[in-house]
Amino acid sequence: MRLAAKLTVSILAAIVLVFGVRGYQAARRQMLAAEERARENSLLVGRALRPALTGIWRQEGPALALEMLAYAADRVRRTQQLDLRFVRLPSTDKPGQEPLVNSKKLAGLAGDEERHFVETVAGSETLLTYLPVAVAGQPIGALEISGPLTERDRQFREEIMQTLTRTALAALAAFLAVAVAGYLFVGRPMRRLVAKARRIGAGDLTGPLDLHQNDEVGVLAKEINQMCERLAAAQARVEEETNQRLAASEQLRHADRLTTVGKLASGVAHELGTPLNVVSGRAKMILRGQVSGAELVESAQSIVDQTERMTGIIRQLLGFARRRKPEHRREGLRGVVERTISLLRPMAEKSGITCTIVREDPEPFADIDVSLIEQALTNLVVNAVQAMPGGGTLTIRSCEEVVSPPAGVAATAGSYACLHVEDTGVGMTSEQLRHAFEPFFTTKDVGSGTGLGLSVAHGIVRDHGGWLAAASAPEKGSRFSMYLPASQPTEATDDQNPADRG
Ligand SMILES: Nc1ncnc2c1ncn2[C@@H]1O[C@H](COP(=O)(O)OP(=O)(O)O)[C@@H](O)[C@H]1O
Ligand SMILES: [Mg+2]
Missing domain, CATH: 3.30.565.10 (Histidine kinase-like ATPase, C-terminal domain)
Incomplete structure (x- = not known):
C-alpha cells in the first residue's frame, strides 16, 4: 500500500469513528427527548381526565363514567393518536379491560404514582402509561394511555440519516484533501526520490534533486544531493589516483623496456653483422665490375633481401621499445x-x-x-x-x-x-x-x-x-x-x- 493511501485510510477511519460516535449519541439524545415528550403528552391527557372520571363515577355510577371515558377516548384518538382505556388492576374487582402490559407489572400501583412501559403492541413499539384511579380512597382500576412511538423512531432515523450524510461528506472532503496533499507532498516527491536512488545505484551521480519542499522529504532530497556530491568528489579522487598510479606503472614499464632494449642491442648488432657483410661484399663486386648480366641482377636482389632483413630486425627492436596504447x-x-x-x-x-x-x-x-x-x-x-x-x-x-x-x-x-x-x-x-x-x-x-x-x-x-x-x-x-x-x-x-x- 502506498504511503498516501495509508494516510488517507487512517484519516478516513478517524473521521468515520468520530462522526459515527457523535451521531449515534445525538440520535440517542433525540430519541430520549422524543420519548420524554410522548410521556408528558400521555400524562397530560391522563391527569386531565382522571378527576372527571372519578367525579362521575362517584356521583353517577361506573356506567356513566365509563361512557364518558369512551367518548373522551374517541376524541383523544382522533386528535392525538392515543388510545385511552379503563383497565383492571390486579388488586381490584371492578369492571374494566385487561391492560396491554402484563398485569403483574401494575401490582401496587396507587395514589399519585404513574407508570410507563415501552412494549411491542401489534408489531410496533408503543408507550404505555398507567395512572391509578381511586374513588373515596379505594382503588378501582387504572387509566391506560397507549400511543405508538413513531415520532421517536422517526427522529432517530432522521438523526442517523443526517449522521450518515455528514460522515460521507466529511469523508469525501478529507479523502480529496489527503489524496491531493498526499500526491503533491508525498507521492510525487517519493517517486522522484526513488528514481534518483535508482540513478545513483546505476552510477549516475549527476542531476541534483530539487523538490522545492522544506519538510522532511525536502531535507532528505538535500541530504541525497550532498551525498552525491561527496561521492562524485571521492570518485574523482579515486580516478585521479588511479590515473597517477597507471601513469607511474606505465613509466616503470617503459623504463624496463628501454633497459631490455639495451640488453638486446648487442645481440642485435651481432645479428646485423652477417647481412651487412653480404651487402658490402656484393656492392663491392658490382662496383669493381666483377659481375654482369644475370649475376648482376642476382647480386642486386641479394642486397635488397639482406637490407630488408636488417630493416626487419631493427623495426622489431624499435617496435619493442616503443610506447604503445593499451590494446x-x-x-x-x-x-x-x-x-x-x-x-x-x-x-x-x-x-x-x-x-x-x-x-x-x-x-x-x-x-x-x-x-x-x-x-x-x-x-x-x-x-x-x-x-x-x-x-x-x-x-x-x-x-x-x-x-x-x-x-x-x-x-x-x-x-x-x-x-x-x-x-x-x-x-x-x-x-x-x-x-x-x-x-x-x-x-x-x-x-x-x-x-x-x-x-x-x-x-x-x-x-x-x-x-x-x-x-x-x-x-x-x-x-x-x-x-x-x-x-x-x-x-x-x-x-x-x-x-x-x-
Ligand atoms: N631464471 C632465473 N634464474 C635464477 N635467478 C633468477 C632468474 N630470474 C630471476 N632471478 C633472480 O631474481 C632477481 C630479480 O630479477 P629481475 O626482477 O628480472 O631483476 P634483474 O634481472 O634486473 O636482476 C634476479 O636478480 C635474480 O637473482
Ligand atoms: Mg631481469
Missing part, C-alpha cells in the same frame, strides 16, 4: 613466443644457449595486450639467459591447463593459457625466490640488473587477470610460469572485436 585482443600465444624468441635468439646463442620451443596442443589463446605480454615474456627469457652465462638449455613451452590459482591471487579456477620458461642455469635460493618479484630486488651487478624485470612482468600478468609462478633450485635451474585466463573462441573475439580496437 586487448584475442591472440594465440605461439605467435607471442615466436616473435619474442626471434629478438632474443642472438643474445642466447652468444652465450652458447640452445633454445627449444615446445608447442602443446591445443594452441592456447588469451585476451591480451600483445606488446605487454611480449615484454613480460622477454623479461623472463632475459633472466633465463642471464642465469646461464656458460651455456645451457632454454625451453619455452606453451599449453592450455585447467588450474586453480594459488592463495592470495584473485582469480577463479578454470582454463588458463600458460607459458613455461625453463632454464638450466644457476637457480635461486629459497630466500632469493621469496624476494624475486619485489621491485628493485636484484642479485646482479650494477649495469646488468635493475630488479624491475620480474616485478614489471608480474604487474602485467596480474593486470590480465592471471599470475606468475616460479620454482627454482640452486645450480639446477629455474622455471617461471605465466598463467593467463584462456579465451574461448567466439564470433565476437575470433574476428577482431571493433570495441577492443579502441
Whole structure:
C-alpha cells in the first residue's frame, strides 16, 4: 500500500469513528427527548381526565363514567393518536379491560404514582402509561394511555440519516484533501526520490534533486544531493589516483623496456653483422665490375633481401621499445613466443644457449595486450639467459591447463593459457625466490640488473587477470610460469572485436 493511501485510510477511519460516535449519541439524545415528550403528552391527557372520571363515577355510577371515558377516548384518538382505556388492576374487582402490559407489572400501583412501559403492541413499539384511579380512597382500576412511538423512531432515523450524510461528506472532503496533499507532498516527491536512488545505484551521480519542499522529504532530497556530491568528489579522487598510479606503472614499464632494449642491442648488432657483410661484399663486386648480366641482377636482389632483413630486425627492436596504447585482443600465444624468441635468439646463442620451443596442443589463446605480454615474456627469457652465462638449455613451452590459482591471487579456477620458461642455469635460493618479484630486488651487478624485470612482468600478468609462478633450485635451474585466463573462441573475439580496437 502506498504511503498516501495509508494516510488517507487512517484519516478516513478517524473521521468515520468520530462522526459515527457523535451521531449515534445525538440520535440517542433525540430519541430520549422524543420519548420524554410522548410521556408528558400521555400524562397530560391522563391527569386531565382522571378527576372527571372519578367525579362521575362517584356521583353517577361506573356506567356513566365509563361512557364518558369512551367518548373522551374517541376524541383523544382522533386528535392525538392515543388510545385511552379503563383497565383492571390486579388488586381490584371492578369492571374494566385487561391492560396491554402484563398485569403483574401494575401490582401496587396507587395514589399519585404513574407508570410507563415501552412494549411491542401489534408489531410496533408503543408507550404505555398507567395512572391509578381511586374513588373515596379505594382503588378501582387504572387509566391506560397507549400511543405508538413513531415520532421517536422517526427522529432517530432522521438523526442517523443526517449522521450518515455528514460522515460521507466529511469523508469525501478529507479523502480529496489527503489524496491531493498526499500526491503533491508525498507521492510525487517519493517517486522522484526513488528514481534518483535508482540513478545513483546505476552510477549516475549527476542531476541534483530539487523538490522545492522544506519538510522532511525536502531535507532528505538535500541530504541525497550532498551525498552525491561527496561521492562524485571521492570518485574523482579515486580516478585521479588511479590515473597517477597507471601513469607511474606505465613509466616503470617503459623504463624496463628501454633497459631490455639495451640488453638486446648487442645481440642485435651481432645479428646485423652477417647481412651487412653480404651487402658490402656484393656492392663491392658490382662496383669493381666483377659481375654482369644475370649475376648482376642476382647480386642486386641479394642486397635488397639482406637490407630488408636488417630493416626487419631493427623495426622489431624499435617496435619493442616503443610506447604503445593499451590494446586487448584475442591472440594465440605461439605467435607471442615466436616473435619474442626471434629478438632474443642472438643474445642466447652468444652465450652458447640452445633454445627449444615446445608447442602443446591445443594452441592456447588469451585476451591480451600483445606488446605487454611480449615484454613480460622477454623479461623472463632475459633472466633465463642471464642465469646461464656458460651455456645451457632454454625451453619455452606453451599449453592450455585447467588450474586453480594459488592463495592470495584473485582469480577463479578454470582454463588458463600458460607459458613455461625453463632454464638450466644457476637457480635461486629459497630466500632469493621469496624476494624475486619485489621491485628493485636484484642479485646482479650494477649495469646488468635493475630488479624491475620480474616485478614489471608480474604487474602485467596480474593486470590480465592471471599470475606468475616460479620454482627454482640452486645450480639446477629455474622455471617461471605465466598463467593467463584462456579465451574461448567466439564470433565476437575470433574476428577482431571493433570495441577492443579502441
Ligand atoms: N631464471 C632465473 N634464474 C635464477 N635467478 C633468477 C632468474 N630470474 C630471476 N632471478 C633472480 O631474481 C632477481 C630479480 O630479477 P629481475 O626482477 O628480472 O631483476 P634483474 O634481472 O634486473 O636482476 C634476479 O636478480 C635474480 O637473482
Ligand atoms: Mg631481469
